[in-house]
Amino acid sequence: MLRDASLRVTRPRLAVLAAVDAHPHADTGSVISAVRGELGAVSHQAIYNVLGALAEAGLIRRIEPAGSVARYEVRVGDNHHHVVCRSCGAIADVDCAVGDAPCLSASHDHGFVIDEAEVIYWGLCPDCSASRSRSSL
Amino acid sequence: MLRDASLRVTRPRLAVLAAVDAHPHADTGSVISAVRGELGAVSHQAIYNVLGALAEAGLIRRIEPAGSVARYEVRVGDNHHHVVCRSCGAIADVDCAVGDAPCLSASHDHGFVIDEAEVIYWGLCPDCSASRSRSSL
DNA sequence: CATCAATCTTGAATGATTCCACATCACGGC
DNA sequence: GCCGTGATGTGGAATCATTCAAGATTGATG
Numbered sequence A, B: 001m002l003r004d005a006s007l008r009v010t011r012p013r014l015a016v017l018a019a020v021d022a023h024p025h026a027d028t029g030s031v032i033s034a035v036r037g038e039l040g041a042v043s044h045q046a047i048y049n050v051l052g053a054l055a056e057a058g059l060i061r062r063i064e065p066a067g068s069v070a071r072y073e074v075r076v077g078d079n080h081h082h083v084v085c086r087s088c089g090a091i092a093d094v095d096c097a098v099g100d101a102p103c104l105s106a107s108h109d110h111g112f113v114i115d116e117a118e119v120i121y122w123g124l125c126p127d128c129s130a131s132r133s134r135s136s137l
Numbered sequence C: 001c002a003t004c005a006a007t008c009t010t011g012a013a014t015g016a017t018t019c020c021a022c023a024t025c026a027c028g029g030c
Numbered sequence D: 001g002c003c004g005t006g007a008t009g010t011g012g013a014a015t016c017a018t019t020c021a022a023g024a025t026t027g028a029t030g
Helices: A011-024 A028-039 A045-058 A126-135 B011-022 B028-038 B043-058 B126-135
Strands: A059-063 A071-073 A083-085 A093-095 A113-124 B061-063 B071-075 B083-085 B090-095 B111-122
Touching: A011 A028, A011 A045, A045 A059, A071 B011, A083 B011, A113 A126, B011 B043, B028 B043, B043 B061, B043 B071, B111 B126
Parallel strands: A083 A113, B083 B111
Antiparallel strands: A059 A071, A083 A093, A113 B111, B061 B071, B083 B090
C-alpha cells in the first residue's frame, strides 16, 4: 500500500497504519501511544508527519468533529459518515442514508465546485442516552 | 432577544451580536476586532464567554470546519449547511438539498439518539477554482 | 556497497482556547 | 432613585494540539 502511494516503507509508518487500523477513530495521542507501545520511542513529530502523509496519500481519512482533536480511520473511499456523541465524544460509522453520495447535490452552490459532502450526525450514544433518561427520572 | 434567553444585556453582548450579524461566518479573532472597534478595549475572555453563552442559548450558531478555527453566524433554526473552500477557507450558506432535514435519517444509527445532521460541502470557491484552471493551462 | 533525498529526532514556537481570582456592572427589590 | 448580590468582564497565566526548524538517520536505487 505504501509503495503504491510512492511512500517509503518505514517502521513508524507501518506501526501507524496498524494502530489506526486497530483503533478506528483514534486521536493523535492514542496513535502515538499505540505506536510507542509497539516500537518504543518515536517522536510525536514523526507521527504527525506520517498521519499527514498517509492522509494526503488517501490511505487514511482524517476527521475533525467540532470540539474534538483530529481523528483517523482506515476506511476510505466509501463516502461513509459519522455519528458523534455530544456527551462523551464517542464516534460510530454510518453508511450513507440515501445511496452512495446523498447530499452531494447542494441546492444552490454559490458557484463552488463541490467534490465532497461530509455529514456528521450529532446526538447521544446508547450509554449516555441511557444515563440521561435514568438521571431525569 | 437576550432577555428572552434570560441573559443580562451588556455592552459586549450587544456588540458581539452586532458583529456576528454583520460578518457571517466570522472567526473569534474577527469578532474580537469588530467589538473592540466599536467599544474600545474588551477582553478576549469576555468575547469567548459571550460567544459561548449566545451559542448555548441558541442565539448564534457555532461552526468548526476541519482545519479552521471556530466561526459564528446568527442564522439559526433553519437547518442550513455550508460550503467550504479547500483552498482559501471561504464559507457560504447552502440550503438543504432535500427538504428541511435531509440526511437526518441515518441508515443504521448504532443506537445513537440523533438530533442533528451537520453537512459540510468541500470544494473550491469561484475565485480559487478560476485561478486553479488558469494556472493549469 | 555508496549515495542522496526522504524521513525521523529533538526541542522550541505558535496560537486558539481555557482557567483563575478579583473587580465591576446589570437588574430586582426597597 | 438607591442597594445588594450574583452574573459578567478584566488581566494574565496556563494548556495543549499542532507546526516549524535544523541536524542526524535511513530506505531505495544502481
